[in-house]
Amino acid sequence: MTGQVLLDTLRIHPFTEGFTQEQLERLAGLAGQVRFQKNAIIFHEGDESSFFYLLLSGSVVLEVTAPGRSLRIQTLGKGEELGWSSLLAPTPGKQFQARALEPVEALVFDGARLRRACDEECSFGYAMMRSLLKVVASRLQATRIQLLDVYSPVKSPAGA
Amino acid sequence: MEAIELEQDQTSQVDTFQPVPAVVSQVRKDTPDTFTLTLEPEGAEPLPSFLPGQFSMLYVFGVGELPISISGDPQEKGKLLYTVRSVGKTTHALVSRKVGDSVGVRGPFGKPWPLKAARGKDVLVVAGGIGLAPLRPVIYYILRHRADYGRLVILYGARSPRDLLYQKQLDSWSRLPDVQVLTTVDYGGLSWHGHVGVVTTLFRYVRLQPLHSVAMVCGPEIMMRYVAWELEARGLPQGDLYVSMERNMKCGVGFCGHCQFGPYFICKDGPIFTYREMRPWLGKYEL
Numbered sequence: 001m002t003g004q005v006l007l008d009t010l011r012i013h014p015f016t017e018g019f020t021q022e023q024l025e026r027l028a029g030l031a032g033q034v035r036f037q038k039n040a041i042i043f044h045e046g047d048e049s050s051f052f053y054l055l056l057s058g059s060v061v062l063e064v065t066a067p068g069r070s071l072r073i074q075t076l077g078k079g080e081e082l083g084w085s086s087l088l089a090p091t092p093g094k095q096f097q098a099r100a101l102e103p104v105e106a107l108v109f110d111g112a113r114l115r116r117a118c119d120e121e122c123s124f125g126y127a128m129m130r131s132l133l134k135v136v137a138s139r140l141q142a143t144r145i146q147l148l149d150v151y152s153p154v155k156s157p158a159g160a
Numbered sequence: 161m162e163a164i165e166l167e168q169d170q171t172s173q174v175d176t177f178q179p180v181p182a183v184v185s186q187v188r189k190d191t192p193d194t195f196t197l198t199l200e201p202e203g204a205e206p207l208p209s210f211l212p213g214q215f216s217m218l219y220v221f222g223v224g225e226l227p228i229s230i231s232g233d234p235q236e237k238g239k240l241l242y243t244v245r246s247v248g249k250t251t252h253a254l255v256s257r258k259v260g261d262s263v264g265v266r267g268p269f270g271k272p273w274p275l276k277a278a279r280g281k282d283v284l285v286v287a288g289g290i291g292l293a294p295l296r297p298v299i300y301y302i303l304r305h306r307a308d309y310g311r312l313v314i315l316y317g318a319r320s321p322r323d324l325l326y327q328k329q330l331d332s333w334s335r336l337p338d339v340q341v342l343t344t345v346d347y348g349g350l351s352w353h354g355h356v357g358v359v360t361t362l363f364r365y366v367r368l369q370p371l372h373s374v375a376m377v378c379g380p381e382i383m384m385r386y387v388a389w390e391l392e393a394r395g396l397p398q399g400d401l402y403v404s405m406e407r408n409m410k411c412g413v414g415f416c417g418h419c420q421f422g423p424y425f426i427c428k429d430g431p432i433f434t435y436r437e438m439r440p441w442l443g444k445y446e447l
Binding site: 063145146151 | 358364
C-alpha cells in the first residue's frame with residue numbers, strides 16, 4: 001500500500017473521524033498491513049499481543065472457551081477496531097480469542113509505539129483517546145444491551 | 161391474485177365480539193418454543209383479510225383468548241398464519257393445537273404498518289426475536305410491490321442461532337436484488353458463522369438515507385428503544401420511525417381499557433405508532 005493509499009484508507013476508516021491531516025500522517029507512519037486467512041487465530045486468550053488493528057475487510061469473531069462450553073460473543077467487521085486494550089498500559093494478556101471468520105485485511109499498529117506517540121504529541125494522543133473512548137463506549141453499550149437478555153421469555157401479568 | 165387495499169379498514173368487515181371458528185390446518189415448529197399455526201375457515205364463512213401489522217384475538221376454547229399478530233402473506237386469501245411463542249398457559253395451549261382442532265378468531269384489529277407512507281422510500285425493517293413475525297407481512301407486501309419501494313433492509317436479532325425465525329426465508333430474501341438482510345445473535349456457539357452482537361451493532365453495515373427512509377421496528381420494548389436511539393442518532397426523523405407496541409389487549413377495540421398506554425389504547429390506536437407518539441411514554445415504569 002503506497003503512502004497516499006494508506007492515508008486515504010485511514011481517512012475513510014470510522015476510527016479516524018475528526019483527525020487532522022497531520023494526525024493522519026502520524027498514524028500512517030506507525031501503520032503496517034496484515035492479512036489473515038479464514039479461520040486463522042489472530043490472538044489466543046492469554047496472549048500478550050500488543051497489536052491494535054483497524055479492520056478493512058472480512059470479519060473477526062471473539063470467542064471464549066471453557067470446559068464444555070464455547071461461545072462466540074462478538075463479531076467485528078470492516079470499519080471496526082480489534083485489540084483496543086493495546087492502546088492502554090500493558091495488560092496481563094488477551095481475555096478472548098480472536099478468529100478470522102473469513103479472510104481479513106487490516107492495518108496493524110504496535111501498541112507500545114502508539115502509546116509513545118500519544119505521549120510525545122498531546123493533540124495526537126487526545127485524538128486517539130477520543131476515538132478510543134467512542135469504541136469503548138459503544139462496546140460497553142452493546143454489552144449492557146446483551147446483559148439485558150431482551151429476548152428472554154416474559155410472561156404477561158395474565159400468565160398468557 | 162386480488163390486491164389488498166392499504167387504506168381499507170379491515171376491522172369493519174367483521175363482528176368485533178363474535179369469534180369466527182377456524183380450523184388448524186398446519187402447525188410448523190420454527191424454534192424450540194415458537195410455532196406457526198395456519199388457520200383456515202371451519203365452515204362456509206371465510207376468514208377476513210388483513211393488513212400487515214394487524215392482529216387477531218385467538219380464542220383457545222376453554223383456556224383463554226390472546227392477541228396474536230398475523231404473520232402470513234396478506235395477499236394469500238383463505239388462511240391466516242400466526243407465529244406464537246409458548247411462554248404461558250394460553251400460548252402453550254395454542255401451540256399445542258393439532259391439525260383439525262378448532263380455534264376462535266376475532267379481528268383483524270389495529271392500525272397497520274405505514275406501507276402507504278413508505279412508498280417511494282427505502283424501508284428499514286428491524287426485528288428482534290419473535291418481533292419478526294408481525295413484520296413478515298410487510299416483507300411479503302414489499303416484495304410483491306417491489307417497484308413501489310426503494311431498498312429493503314432487514315435487520316434481525318435473536319438470542320441465539322436456534323432462536324432465529326424463518327431462517328430459510330431470510331436466506332432466500334438475502335439473495336434478491338435491492339434487499340439487504342443482516343442477522344445477528346446475542347450469543348453464538350462455535351458452529352455459528354454469522355454475526356454475533358446485539359441488533360444495534362448491525363447499523364454500521366447499513367447505508368441509511370435518513371431523509372428518504374422509513375423504519376419499522378418490532379421486538380422487545382427495550383430493544384426498540386435502543387434501536388430508536390441509534391436511528392435518531394443517524395438522522396432518521398422520529399415521525400419516520402414506527403414501532404409495534406404490545407400490552408395486555410383484551411377486547412381489541414378500545415372498550416375495556418386493559419391496554420391503555422398513556423393517552424392511547426394499544427389495540428385501537430396501535431399497535432403501530434410513530435416513535436414520536438411513543439417516545440414520551442416509553443421507559444416509564446408505571447406504564
